[in-house]
Amino acid sequence: MNEQSEAILPSQQVIALQAETSRLNKMVKALMNRAERAMSAQGSEFGLFQATIMLENQVRERTHALEAALEDIKKMARALRGAQSQMQMEIEERKQVNEALEQEKEDQRILIQKLEETQNQLLQSEKLASIGQLAAGVAHEINNPIGFVNSNLGTLRNYVGKLMELIDIYESANICDRNEETYHKSRIDEFRKNIDIDFLRADINSLIDESIDGTARVKRIVHDLRDFSRIGGVDRVYVDIHEGIDSTLNILGNELKHKAVVIREYGAIPQVECVPSQINQVFMNILINAAQAITSQGEITIHSDCNDGWVTIAISDNGKGIDPKNLSKIFDPFFTTKPVGEGTGLGLSISYGIVKNHGGKLDVKSEVGKGTTFTICLPLRRRDDPSRD
Numbered sequence: 001m002n003e004q005s006e007a008i009l010p011s012q013q014v015i016a017l018q019a020e021t022s023r024l025n026k027m028v029k030a031l032m033n034r035a036e037r038a039m040s041a042q043g044s045e046f047g048l049f050q051a052t053i054m055l056e057n058q059v060r061e062r063t064h065a066l067e068a069a070l071e072d073i074k075k076m077a078r079a080l081r082g083a084q085s086q087m088q089m090e091i092e093e094r095k096q097v098n099e100a101l102e103q104e105k106e107d108q109r110i111l112i113q114k115l116e117e118t119q120n121q122l123l124q125s126e127k128l129a130s131i132g133q134l135a136a137g138v139a140h141e142i143n144n145p146i147g148f149v150n151s152n153l154g155t156l157r158n159y160v161g162k163l164m165e166l167i168d169i170y171e172s173a174n175i176c177d178r179n180e181e182t183y184h185k186s187r188i189d190e191f192r193k194n195i196d197i198d199f200l201r202a203d204i205n206s207l208i209d210e211s212i213d214g215t216a217r218v219k220r221i222v223h224d225l226r227d228f229s230r231i232g233g234v235d236r237v238y239v240d241i242h243e244g245i246d247s248t249l250n251i252l253g254n255e256l257k258h259k260a261v262v263i264r265e266y267g268a269i270p271q272v273e274c275v276p277s278q279i280n281q282v283f284m285n286i287l288i289n290a291a292q293a294i295t296s297q298g299e300i301t302i303h304s305d306c307n308d309g310w311v312t313i314a315i316s317d318n319g320k321g322i323d324p325k326n327l328s329k330i331f332d333p334f335f336t337t338k339p340v341g342e343g344t345g346l347g348l349s350i351s352y353g354i355v356k357n358h359g360g361k362l363d364v365k366s367e368v369g370k371g372t373t374f375t376i377c378l379p380l381r382r383r384d385d386p387s388r389d
């Protein structure tokens with residue numbers, strides 16, 4: 001038996017077999033010695049000789065049997081060795097598969113991290129785009145009243161100058177002597193005629209009213225902007241959703257007014273727990289899309305409702321509608337049918353994410369040539385999206 005197979009044989013069996021073999025060898029040797037001694041000492045004694053031969057045969061048979069058993073064990077050892085090396089190969093293969101899996105897991109972790117970073121950047125860029133859009137809208141809305149208040153003030157300065165001149169003429173008439181009275185009276189009449197005092201009187205009033213109205217508009221815009229951008233935090237608070245829609249509509253005023261009449265069908269809804277700045281961003285994205293879908297003058301209807309702890313806000317337009325083949329793609333980031341530079345294709349994907357994070361749903365129904373309705377469903381009370389980690 002070689003060293004390797006010995007190492008693999010079940011040790012107890014080998015030891016037992018070896019011990020038995022050597023015991024039998026010893027026995028044979030002892031018997032042979034005894035027979036030899038007996039033959040030489042007492043002469044041949046046939047019976048003893050026969051017994052010795054029989055015993056010798058038995059021992060030989062037994063030795064053969066043991067050698068055959070030993071051979072079987074060697075075969076078993078070889079088979080075991082084969083199985084062992086097979087097992088080692090399998091273990092090695094599994095180790096390699098495990099290492100590959102670990103590597104894949106690590107790659108995926110890095111990929112997920114990169115995706116999260118990209119998503120954050122996207123959110124940030126969409127926020128910046130919204131702020132830019134909002135700033136442009138607000139600048140326009142403020143620019144208009146500020147423009148006419150400014151021009152009114154210029155006109156008023158001119159009017160006030162003329163009135164001051166008239167007052168000067170009155171004052172000099174007051175201190176003149178009686179001989180010059182007629183002269184002054186005619187000078188006053190002529191000046192009043194020149195400056196069209198009746199028109200001045202009426203116009204001053206309307207200029208002041210208009211200006212007060214203009215500054216009130218600026219004040220309202222600033223107020224709406226503050227409302228809209230209770231933005232800063234991401235804390236959920238209870239808010240009147242209608243106020244959010246109204247301030248968003250005011251901010252978008254200019255963009256919408258040339259495109260559509262806005263019809264508000266507000267139902268009775270309680271306050272909703274949400275992050276108002278984010279929900280207002282959703283209204284803004286959907287309203288801008290609605291306005292962009294209308295080619296000439298159209299209609300945008302905002303319908304709100306409350307049922308079983310859910311608030312539903314449906315925003316419908318009678319614009320060009322969405323091609324059925326695009327309907328499943330509109331919530332994908334970067335999907336846009338708008339020309340380069342006009343749409344990034346992020347508005348709806350961001351809106352979808354915001355509504356989902358509020359535990360709500362954002363659905364769409366559209367018919368080409370007839371219009372589109374986006375329905376935002378929000379739970380009245382906080383219900384985080386369970387699929388979020």
Ligand SMILES: Nc1ncnc2c1ncn2[C@@H]1O[C@H](COP(=O)(O)OP(=O)(O)OP(=O)(O)O)[C@@H](O)[C@H]1O
Nearest residue numbers: 289290293321330336337343344345346347348372
């Ligand atoms: N009310 C709508 N009517 C018709 N098509 C719409 C409407 N709203 C969205 N869409 C379609 O869905 C696409 C994706 O809208 P989304 O708001 O995500 O991106 P966008 O408007 O193209 O660009 P962005 O909002 O980033 O400026 C639009 O390009 C348009 O084809």
Ligand SMILES: [Mg+2]
Nearest residue numbers: 285289347348
């Ligand atoms: Mg959009």
